[in-house]
Amino acid sequence: MFADVRRRPGNYGLGGTFREASAFVNGCDAGNSWGLLIGFREWLALKLGCEANLTWAGLILKLADVDASLHPSGSNLSATEDERAVEVLFAELDEFLSARKGASDVGRILEKYLRQNS
Numbered sequence: 001m002f003a004d005v006r007r008r009p010g011n012y013g014l015g016g017t018f019r020e021a022s023a024f025v026n027g028c029d030a031g032n033s034w035g036l037l038i039g040f041r042e043w044l045a046l047k048l049g050c051e052a053n054l055t056w057a058g059l060i061l062k063l064a065d066v067d068a069s070l071h072p073s074g075s076n077l078s079a080t081e082d083e084r085a086v087e088v089l090f091a092e093l094d095e096f097l098s099a100r101k102g103a104s105d106v107g108r109i110l111e112k113y114l115r116q117n118s
Helices: 002-007 018-031 040-048 056-063 079-099 103-116
Strands: none
Touching: 002 018, 002 079, 018 056, 018 079, 040 056, 040 079, 040 103, 056 079
């Protein structure tokens, strides 16, 4: 479904901005009893080599090379920053969900994160 949202955001009532895409993904997580994105923040932190002290959306902005401190919650992004952040969001989400097929995979992600940040 996320691949389709990425291609055709208007079909899902979205305008294609990072802020809307983030809200949509959060809604999907909520609709799955907050289990869809378990480990996603840690996955992103591992990629960045930092701690997971930001929201996953903030970490996506860092990966997209957007200064999250200037754009809280993905607001006021330039068109270029917005497009790059949306692309990074869906690419990382796709990679994460492909790598995390079951509970044991989530455990491995969290364990790796904890080892790196101990």
